[in-house]
Amino acid sequence: DAMVIQNPRYQVTQFGKPVTLSCSQTLNHNVMYWYQQKSSQAPKLLFHYYDKDFNNEADTPDNFQSRRPNTSFCFLDIRSPGLGDAAMYLCATSRTSGSGADTQYFGPGTRLTVL
Amino acid sequence: GQNIDQPTEMTATEGAIVQINCTYQTSGFNGLFWYQQHAGEAPTFLSYNVLDGLEEKGRFSSFLSRSKGYSYLLLKELQMKDSASYLCAVRDSNYQLIWGAGTKLIIKP
Numbered sequence: 001d002a003m004v005i006q007n008p009r010y011q012v013t014q015f016g017k018p019v020t021l022s023c024s025q026t027l028n029h030n031v032m033y034w035y036q037q038k039s040s041q042a043p044k045l046l047f048h049y050y051d052k053d054f055n056n057e058a059d060t061p062d063n064f065q066s067r068r069p070n071t072s073f074c075f076l077d078i079r080s081p082g083l084g085d086a087a088m089y090l091c092a093t094s095r096t097s098g099s100g101a102d103t104q105y106f107g108p109g110t111r112l113t114v115l
Numbered sequence: 116g117q118n119i120d121q122p123t124e125m126t127a128t129e130g131a132i133v134q135i136n137c138t139y140q141t142s143g144f145n146g147l148f149w150y151q152q153h154a155g156e157a158p159t160f161l162s163y164n165v166l167d168g169l170e171e172k173g174r175f176s177s178f179l180s181r182s183k184g185y186s187y188l189l190l191k192e193l194q195m196k197d198s199a200s201y202l203c204a205v206r207d208s209n210y211q212l213i214w215g216a217g218t219k220l221i222i223k224p
Contacts, residue, residue, distance in 0.1 A: 042119075042202070042214035043158070090157055103148065104212065106157035 003027070004107035006091050012113045013081050021076040021110045023091030032074045033104065034066060035090040043090055049074065050096065078112075086114045117141045119215035121203050126221045127193055135188045135201050135218045143208025149177050149188045150202045152217065158202055161188070190220075198222045 004025045013019040023032065030051050035043035047066045048055050054066065063085070065077045078085055088111050092104040120138045127133040139147070146165040150158035164170055164179035164186060176189040188201055200217035207213055 040123075040200075040216065040219070042216045045211070088155075103160055103163060105160060109157045111155070 004091060004093055004105055006089075006107035006110050008110060009108060010111050010113070012115065013078075014115050015082065016080045019078050019081055019112070021078075021089050021091075021112070023074045023076075023107055024072050025091075025093045025107075026072070027093055027095075027105065028071065029093035029095045029105075030071065031094045031096060032068060033090075033092040033094075034074070034076045035092065036085075037088045037090055037109075046076070081112070081114045083114050086112055088112075117205075117207060117213045119203055119205060119213055121201075121215045121218045123216070124219045124221065126223060127190075129193055129195060129222055129224050131193050132189065132191050133193060133220065135190070135203075135220065137186045137188070137203030137215060139184050139186070139203070139205045139213070139215075141205045141207045141213050144181060145206040145208065145210055147177075147179055147186050148204045148206070148212070149175075149186075150204065152200045152202060154199070161201075193222050195222050195224070 007022050033048040034046045036046055037043045045057050046060045049068045063079050067075045088109045090109045091107040094102045094104045118140045148163050149161040151161050152158040162177040164177050169178045174191045179186045200219045202217040203215040204212045
């Protein structure tokens, strides 16, 4: 089945220790997104890629970076995690159509804990 | 600014019907989405409305009124597994999704 896969599902890191979260997709969608979601809050868009074009949201902290080496894979790097970065990180994909990006489909998420 | 409003929490009884409302104020409108999110899991797509009216999909229906900036999600024949958060999201003129904080639906036997 075509899907969005995120690894790991649960990640524990120490304060200040870099961590990388990964996302892969078999949907062949050209748009990929990274969201941060804290408990009982709306997902917050961090980055998105239209093909290889990287789009950084204005309020995304510099501590967060992203890479998309090819269509199928996307990575989220947190250079120096703080306690406030503990959250669920969601990867989503969509395709573009004549009217812009279509429905977003989400991976299962990675729950990040910062000790 | 852009804003999506939904009730924080609702409670309903198994077998009943519940309506979850969403009002929005956004820079342009290019469609409204409803997602279901179980605790600790990712959102899953439920419905999409871009024209006024009702879209029905099994036990779930979604309604849109663009002139009123209003949508609702109607869930019929509620089951315990419907206990989840329901997120409303609007695609603005830049085709970015503006998300609501979600409505936590609690189903009681």
